[in-house]
Amino acid sequence: MLKSFTVNDIKELEQLERKLYESMDKTLLQISSDVSLTSSQTLFSKMKFGGVGFDPLDSKRVLNIIEQINQSFTYLASFYALEILFTEYAELAPFKLNLGTAPGSDIESECGELAAEVFAAVTPTSNQKLKKDINKVLATDAKLKFVFFMCPNFELGRQPQLEKEDVIVWALKGANVI
Known part of the structure; x- marks a missing residue:
C-alpha cells in the first residue's frame, strides 16, 4: 500500500x-x-x-x-525527522512524506530544496543502510540533503562522523531501550 x-x-x-x-x-x-x-x-x-x-x-x-x-518505527523515525525539519527549516514547508514503497525521497520539501532518507535499525550500518541512503539522497537535485536514523546508543542530534559529501546525518530520539 x-x-x-x-x-x-x-x-x-x-x-x-x-x-x-x-x-x-x-x-x-x-x-x-x-x-x-x-x-x-x-x-x-x-x-x-x-x-x-x-x-x-x-x-x-x-x-x-x-x-x-517494522512500519511503526520507520514511520516514527519519519515523524521525528519532520519535527526537526519543521523546527529548523519551516520556510521549506510543506513537506511531502513518502512512506513504505512510495517513490521519491522519504521526505521532500514541496519546493524541491530538501530531500531526506529516513530509517530505523539496530545499527546504522545494518545492511549498509546508511551508505545506501546517503547515496540515494546524493542522487537528488535538492540543495539540502539529509539522512535521519533511529538506532539505539546514539545521542539525538547531528552525527558529523557519519556524514559524507554534502549529506547531513542526524540521529533521532526514540530508539533507546530501558
Whole structure:
C-alpha cells in the first residue's frame, strides 16, 4: 500500500503520531487478551502470519505484528525527522512524506530544496543502510540533503562522523531501550 501525502505543519504531524499510537495500543490490547487464551505456538503464528496487529496509520486494517513493528518505527523515525525539519527549516514547508514503497525521497520539501532518507535499525550500518541512503539522497537535485536514523546508543542530534559529501546525518530520539 503506497502512502504518500503532504504534511503542512506540526498539528498534522501530531495527528499522524496519534494514529500510530492508537494502532500500537490496539495491538497491545489484542496481545493481552490472547496471552491467557492461546498457546504460545498459536500466538506466535498469529503474530508472524496475521491475526495480531494493525496498520500503523489505520487501526481498522489488520496487519501482522512483525510488519506493524517494522512500519511503526520507520514511520516514527519519519515523524521525528519532520519535527526537526519543521523546527529548523519551516520556510521549506510543506513537506511531502513518502512512506513504505512510495517513490521519491522519504521526505521532500514541496519546493524541491530538501530531500531526506529516513530509517530505523539496530545499527546504522545494518545492511549498509546508511551508505545506501546517503547515496540515494546524493542522487537528488535538492540543495539540502539529509539522512535521519533511529538506532539505539546514539545521542539525538547531528552525527558529523557519519556524514559524507554534502549529506547531513542526524540521529533521532526514540530508539533507546530501558
